[in-house]
Amino acid sequence: MFTHATLFARWCLLLLLCIPVLAGLVGVIFPALGYFPAIGANGFSTQVFVTLFTLPDVWQMMMLSLFTGFGSTLLAVIAAFCILATFYQSSLLGKIQGVLSPFLVFPHAAAAIALLFVVSPSGIFAAIITRLNAYLSHVFTSPFTNGTLPINEMASISEMALPAANDGTLLYDDTGLSILIALSLKELPFIMLMTLSVMSQPLVKKKLTGYVQVGTALGYSPTASFFKLVLPTIYSQIKLPLLAVLVFATSNVEIPLILGPNNPSTLAVAIMHWFNHIDLSMRLLASSAAVVQVAVSAVAVMLFLGGEQLVKHVGKRSLSSGNRYFADAALRACGFTVMAVYIILICAVVYTVVTYSFAKQWHFPLLLPEGLTLLHWDTAISALASPLINSLLLGVMVSTTSITLVLFTLESEQLKPARTFASNAFSASLFLPLLVPGVAFLYGLVWFQQLVFQDAVWFHTYIAHMVYVVPYVFLSMAVAYRRLDNRYAMVAQSLGKTPWQVFYHVKLPSLFSAIMVAWALGLAISFSQYLPTLLASGGTIPTITTEAVASVSGSSTRLTAVYVIIQAVMPLLGFMIAWYIPAFAMKKQRRQMHSEGSLDYVDANTVHKERMANIRTKTTRA
């Protein structure tokens, strides 16, 4: 009975991932080929593509998408490996994870807006530079004032300095450098934490520790060991997630929309504008562009795979060269620099955004606002009440159902393992929504959804969110599930417990903290969805994220700052709940069980527990 239920869940999951993506793709390919009955286009032709490629900017858009997507991924991968190679054996690793983890759950839209705040021509960096310039020039030109600035002079400096700050700014540059940097800042934490999670799988970890010990014994430096022993061992496991990052970067909408050039914009942004155009015939153009977007992402993937082959070829040679060092000093410097950039950016963002949200007035280039007020918070909170409730409702629904589906699916894999082919097909389908650009299939999906249930807006939005939440929840849970010692389940079974009892009484409690973390992750991903929410709901379900993006072009900077803070705090609250509930439950349980209190505390981490148990069996006697 339970076994059948889990099998059913597995099929549900498979269909949930495949149907929306494939239907969505069909839904853009038809209009792209000129078939769109709603506007009376009934024939198939390639005319739409011809029209698309006669647009003057289309090649530039494609190049911009390719350059920003591929460049940012490459940069993020290299920087992530630099940091890992520098810190993977250092005690600082935990701290670095702590610094980078919030970036993972920080929505793309919020990250882009936050960057906009700090690097804009009137942002904190520009202000600091202007002040420094002014200060230095003042010191040099008037050596007798002893460096202190009278207030009236300061005002004159600020007026003088303002135009200068507009030069050399990064924003809205035609080459897309700002998009590239913003994307890599957002991708790096994901790549790094994902690699670390692969490295910490018990079997892999054991193997890697051994490899590094051998490497060290043979005289290889830690950095060289990382690149020559660790990375080749784990690369196959992180390859698919890397490709998913690459596809995402080439087709992301929020970041180029907020930070990028508009004339022309990236292809994905253009697609969005065309789809949302009042003139419905633009949909044909948008659909064909969506197909081209798939091609652009595919080219990026091919470039990446080509680069990978090249690196492999060169790497093979370097393996047998016997060189014990791997540009150690340079890589270390890189690692430290990147971390410093993150820390500075985080400080600047937090300072700017929080200050803006309370500022009455904040003139450039002052470092402090003039007067504080709660007005923006009041305004925002009354305006955001319903988007907040929408976000929460959607997030909780999506995350709870996906964790249930994922747990049952993982259980079904253990109860009734699929054949090799089926299980390969399953893992491929898991990455399908991540490997097909969202901007390409979401519009087609919306078209289908309008054909089937026109009014079930919540249901459509729910499905669109599920497509993105399920893969991440699955990846996060699967790691914990595989870490669980299967012999516990076997023992429970041999004690006469049914599969359901084993699942409910043994596995769920052991996985409780991991389940909570996966649930919070699902919540965070659902919160951060911009395009799926906007499209599937047709704009009728405003969430925190859609409102925040909308606020960038609209209302006041200070109100936007409030939105960014709320966007950042919501997923963090989810994670705090996820961390505290298991810890709290365990403490309570412990207090009930024994009042001695001096006994050592063992947390829910199975790896940790096993090690403790080993030490005990070796050193103590009954």
Added chain:
Amino acid sequence: MLNLENVVIYRDDKPMLQLSAEVAKGEVLTVMGPSGAGKSTLLQAIAGQLQAPFSVSGQIKINHVAINDVSAHLRKVGIMYQDALLFEHMTVGENIAFAMPDNSHKNKQMKYEAINELLAAVELDGIADRAVNTLSGGQQARVSLIRTLASEPLVVLLDEPFSKLDVALRSQIRSWTFSQLKARNIPTVLVTHDNDDALAAGGDVIEII
């Protein structure tokens, strides 16, 4: 009584182990052999927990009833590993209560007394309310034994259960285990590397080459 009749274990359809044996009530059959010979896999086949790529043919009978097609949780075959594998989200008492068959005791009080009685038999009186991770290795091993016995198994399988205990502790736990199993007349299969284990078990020894 446990009967293994022409039992063949396959790995990817290639036979890797073949044996026939009979284990009478209260007897211990010891299976020895090099790593990777399929000893643990044999135990998993008897327990009904064989996983791909392994498969089994031949008859496995408990008290003359073939159990090949019976689900693992209905076989009443207890299994113990080298780790105690006590559930850490339950107390010692809860671990044992979890193992007891439903309706085995009239009320909670009787169940609790039965648990304490079982614990007292291995000199662990009064630890029923302790957290599992506060026990020493030797205590955990004994609780694990008690937990297996509490499920009233028809057959017990031991997968190198003493190999992680240090030498002084090992012989003590070993004699406890065998005497408890003998007292309950349970046929047992022991898989081990250790000749002392085989000697202490005192039953037939099958050596896999």
